[in-house]
Amino acid sequence: MGEGTPMGFWELVADLVLMPLVAFVVGLALVLMARRVRARIERRVGPPVMQPVYDIVKLYSKRTQISHGWMHDVAIMLLLGGFITAEIFLPVPGMNGLAQHGDLLTLIYIMMVPMLGMALGVGDCANPNGSIGISRALTAMLAYDVPYIIAVIGACMVYGTSNLVEIVEIQQAGGPATWGIATMPLLAVAGLISMHGMLGKEPFEIYIAPAEIATGPMVEMSGKYMGALFVMQCFQLYTVGVLYTTLFLGGGEMWLTFLPKVFAVILVFVAITNVFGRLRTDDVIAWMWKWPTGIALLGLLLVMIDV
Amino acid sequence: MRPENYNPVQHPPSHEYELYFGPNHPGIEGNYAIRVRLNGDLIQEAITDGGYLHRGFEKLMEQRLWIQNIALVPRICVPDPVPMEEAYARAVEALGGLEVPERAQWIRAMMLEMSRICAHLFTFGGNAATIGLYTNMFWGITMRDLFLDIFEEITGARIYHMYITPGGVRRDLPAGALDRLETVIEELERRTPEFEDLFFDSAVVIKRARGVGVISLENALAWGVTGPNLRASGMPSDVRRDDPYLVYPDIEFDVPTEIEGDALARLRVRQAEVTQSVRILRQVIERLRMIEGPVRCPLPNPLAWNIPAGEAYTRVESSKGEVGFFAVSDGGPKPYRVHVRGPSQMHAVQVLERVLKGSRLEDIAQIMFSLDACPPEVDR
């Protein structure tokens, strides 16, 4: 436990309710921004402001619903539950939630749950496209996790702690010179690439791949299940953006400085995504294990020499 | 319900599985299906399944007047309709002994090249979308729309022009159409570097396309591959040059070739062809400014137009390959038989099945789009 002020019970409860809620709202804005920026790159206007909300409400208000068995239902809960839990462990300005009680490793562990849930649920659909998609998703996880873990370990070594709250405090206290991107630029680059892979966007979009496996895991998702996936997308963008900001961009003391950083991180991802095609599965692994992993190892080496 | 051609008796070994690719699938060009038997990622066998777009054109054409078929013909190939009109019109001209005025010939060449550019831009867009590069699709199709505007101005229709008639073209160019076409060509040339940066020179695109769906020259010749796909395998064969029609002998243009025969080579050939088409269009515009005269030879009463008995086989180079029309007349007011040979009848069926065998699941869409297979002309 850190030296933070001991939390009252009600404060904790408020955090537990508010943090996923804030994550969802910010996530909606991130999704909107991603779609608008994409539209701009493609030289068109793009969707209206409320479009992400329309989509989600529409999907949740479908009149009929196809379930492919109880595992399918449980999997959706795992999927959303995993992300909601992850939000509670991510410190944001003013709210620490359970971040004091769990550390970075807990978070990494929790962030694997959604993918696992998806795998279980899609396996119940008996659609070969879904199964291929899931095997590709797990392969992609294998690819991006190597540089990701190295980058995270390096960051922990630099900060000397794996507690996210303390990491934020260290960066806040030292100013921009102590931000992760300044103290360990190589690890920051590797982290950016691996987190891009985590989002599953081009060029690492191997498990959605509409033209190959018809959106893979999402192929049998209808109505409310699809709605859950849209909600998950909000959480996913938020989680990745906040995690990167926390580790390498100094986290945030107040929302006014914190949110622009999160949006900037996602903006980088979106800008990269829309001018690249999709690599093949084996190319993704080869590339991920070569460049980001190499950069991360080099960064780790520098960090270890420094330490 | 199982699809009709499903054969439940065969039990493949347990490590193999079957995947229905299409007809309702974004990796399929048009409405078409491929049943693939896979071992992991590798395609053991691919069986194409067409006929989803079958309208019985050849039968329909036997039941309509020679002149009525002008409306039917462009609908055979949706993305590239003008070569079909040209092939049919030339078949009728050969049978009826019509002489096309010079100005009409140049206008026809212009329409054919514009259609080629449109079809190639469409293919680039589709090809980019199969690997997730939607930006190129958005830009390319918007670029194509500018050409469709010119088409609309000249013919009154965006897609199905029904403009080329036996004996010439339907009506003369409206005033200023050539100037506007020139502006559009300039716009295309201005945008070309963007497309190159985004698509043709992109490392990811090259990585995805190089060595995919290789057709060697021997195989290409033996399998009946035509058009840009044959040229990508190293054979400088072009109907416009080998079996010239219209004014193509008077036009200067190159026949671009590549030797690798893979998806990348096919892309590059098409890219070079757009440049050549622009070159042709400039020459055509220049000549059209000088040539005056009628745009159609006088036709007999089209409702009672009996074409002398005989048969004619005409070939036209479309954006996909060689289009052939075989028309037989028995001296009546309607065609006795019209046989349409679309280039994709080879590319989308036998060639695709052979190229897919041994390829990977990821590359099915890429191969199909790089062959520029057009299902409507397979099914007719």
Next chain:
Amino acid sequence: MSQSKGLPSSLDVILHEIPGVRMTPKEGRRIRVDSTPDSLPALLELLKGRMGFMHLSAISCVDWPETDEFELVYHVWSHERKSLVSAHVSIARDPGRFVSVYDIHTPAGFYERDIHEMFGVVFVGSPNLRKFILTSWDGPPPMLKSFDTLQYVNDTYAWVDYRPEWLRDIQGKGGGIVS
């Protein structure tokens, strides 16, 4: 152009070796060759082997109910000589069987399959005569002249009766759609 000028004479030499073959040069690099069913494979083989007619552009089938025959037309193109030979051959409608040329020209596989589907002609030795386009079809081969499309359509499908106001007005005055 010069090549196609000299072509008929050199083609003549080859065609002399095959019995029952008649050649008619036509305009624009086209040569019509009439062949007997027996000598067609030999003709295509010779054209491909000696003259470079290696691109089978199409196989067309024409139904002639008066003479009770199918006319098959093989269009072969030579990349070297830049000319097109259309080899015509007539086969009896009744058995409707002919030999496949798949072993000479690979593209024949598709065209024979198509003709089999549309006309019912059986090509002996063709690798794949399974249905391709008309898999949901159990009627007669539709391209036969004896198959009446309109009759079939009227029997199978329903129409929306299109009698708008303006048409009724015109019809009331004695006009209407001329059929």
Next chain:
Amino acid sequence: MNEQVPAVADDAPEACRTPDAEERSLWRRVMDQVADHCRSRSLFVLHYCTGCGAVELPPTITSRFDMERVGVSPMVTPRQADLLLITGYLSVKTLKRVILSYEQMQSPKYVLGFGSCTINGGMYWNSYATVKRLDQYIPVDGFIAGCMPRPEAVQQVFLDLMARIDAGQANAWRDYYLDYNRYLGHQAALFGEDWHTPTDVVAEARHYGHFGPGTTGVHTARLETYTEWAMSKIPELLPERGANEKVRP
């Protein structure tokens, strides 16, 4: 004793009709309006090029006309889609796939017919291969005349459909449940007597309360006997499925 026969069959559930707008509570009405508004502003189009009209869809979606401005975006599988565009003529072979796709889509779902071919055969009126009237086989929310419809016409029909969804009037999907017997009869007349689809529409109609007098009838009776026969034949070969998705061999 009264001689009258009950109007509702014994096995029909209580709520066999949708309540009128006046009968619903205020909360329910507001929620329905919100849902309808969201439905109208978010249309996922199934990516299925059934005919040549599909060639005008890319221009409609892409930069020049940009249908994402009003919330129309393409989706890949029928499970995810709301709107099925029948882009032009339908051959019999495609119609089968269209019906399968349509039944896999989740309600509320909408169908738009593109071009004259879907209305009355259009250019292919005497073709043996194409279907003349689309609305015989699946319920259609709207048609666009012309061959082929321009992107502007496509946009206009999207806007009209959105206005109707917003007003709660685009209920053609309900007809498929309420009138399933008739639709199935037309389908079976074309595809043959053994035509059946994996989706059990009658069970869905019962489950979701859209069971009407036209849902079952002569044609669905044939389906029932076939189902019973098939189910009794190979029960052990089929894995356990969800209640509303029976798989027939």
